Amino acid sequence: MKFMLFHLMPYAYLDLNYTDKYESAWVTLPNTYFDPEKGHELYERYLGELELGDQMGFDAIGVNEHHQNAYGLMPIPSVIAGALSRKIKGKLAVLGRALPLLNNPLVVAEEFSMLDQLTGGRLIAGFVRGIGGEYHSWGANPTESHERFLEAHDLILRAWTEPGPFHFEGKHYDFEYVNLWPRPYQKPHPPVWIPSSGSIETVMWAAQHKYTYLQTYSPVAAVKKNLEQYKIEAQKAGYTATPEQMGWMAPIYVAETDERALAEAKPHIEAFANKFLKKPFEMRLPPGYVSMKSLKGVMQAKVSQTVDRTAEEILASGSFICGSVETVRNTLLERQRDMGYGHQLCLMQFGTLPADLTRKNMELFTTRVMPFLRERIGAEAAAIA
């Protein structure tokens, strides 16, 4: 079991009453809500948290990409990864770059090659499609999302592995001279991870390519369903999926007791779910972003993110893990045994969670939870072997 400290870098100073006037913290929330000086302070704080996480023993540090919103302040995640690259000793993961938004995805091949060089081969390369709102913010056509993702992926993989220059001939991208300088450090290329909320097409594709599939923030039932699907798709592709090919990203909060954990985390869990993630249907699912069949399912289920949920309801769905050392240990152990994934991504700061609680959370997790799980799961794996 490997542990990654993952960060979203939210604008934690967001005025949570913004919902009186605006529908979402994405796309159309005026950027006058962002105070540049507080922004600087947050970047300093968050980079410090990630560096500290590396020192505290996380196997990897992960950052991600989101555009034009208060939920995550890393529109160009490689800037943050670059800032971390010479400080941290563990792996560095960019999870991931949103390929279909780009008119020239070669920029991702270049960025990731540079980061792989800077870290001497410690980069994990994530590819995503971006989320619905970003197709509004970046003017990318969501009906082309899947085909552009696949084509951009092919372009990047070929740029990393084929001697250049060569001519790339695609439907969306046609480049006369693909000739990457620098080439990536790792051979044949950095490991590719595919974070997803679990569209069947993506799960299948990741399994076929033997890429590590990473379930993003989701109720535990969805995590299980998608990881099971991944295993099935791997069997269909003629191999058995290993734990190293599967991961799950969950926000985690550990405190001295269950009661204290809930009391401390509750407002921040609710801000995360009800304020930072809030998006109307049209923003979340632009046309073509998911298949017509999935969309019909969503509409029939009348799933809505417009209804606020309490921290207790969110915890009950299993998407958030919150409690005492004992509770968090047992929950993660049970999940890992049940689903057999090998990477736990830990979001230890979420929404408005302040610096002191984030630090306490990280300390308790890395000293009391992580070593216990490493030992237990390691012993169980050895016993099976």
Next chain:
Amino acid sequence: MRGFGVVETVERKTLKLDGCTVSYLRGGSGTPLLFLHGANNVPGWLPFLARLAERHDVIVPDHPGFGASEIPSWLDNIHDLAYFYLDFIEELGLKEIHLIGGSLGGWLACEIAIRQTAPLRTLTLVGAAGIRLAGVRKRDIFLMSPEALTRALFFDQKLADEMLAQPVTEATTEAQLKNRYSVARVAWQPRLFDPHLAKWLHRIDVPTLLVWGDSDRLVPPAYAAEFARLIPDTRTAIIAQCGHLPQVEKPDEFLAAVTRFIEQKGA
């Protein structure tokens, strides 16, 4: 006479062309009149169509990718639809056509006409998209909820209420999703216009009528003036207390303007 009530049943026909099965309504007799719908396919023989059919052979297709037509693999942009319709006109042997396009269909009618006006007698644009007028934003139909969008279509909110009260069936939901997908396919970026269209509107050499609601909130009436500036031979009918769909909200005024225009210019 206004609104959505289907007054007469006209047989739905299909045609397989360019590898795509398209569905269309055809009724009436006289000179051919091709009506190109906007972001949503025309669900049935609406009152304004029945009245046009008193004088014309009225043809109302669901565009490839919309309504009851298939989504063709070649549908990447508005130009693909324009070339398809040039084939469609040829296939049906239509000549001396009165071409009417509303909203997205008005944009499409322009894309057809800058390529080929030989089969056309007249062109009518109703609340047409397709160009960008600096500083005058169209509403972003992709970020509006279905209710907000329906409300923005009309000046008279009673019509919006009536439309929102229409029963939702699996078939209507499916058509809506398909329409939404295909509108995005051709009009997501840049939103609802083709940066290369305005350059060639001067090629339209048939008499052109511009019909606009004075309270069109989706494509403001300033766009009528811009089309009038760019297309050589135009006249404009601005309809009072009317939104984006004059043919539905003010059918009498709409039909009077179209009939007068066709009698004067296209008979």
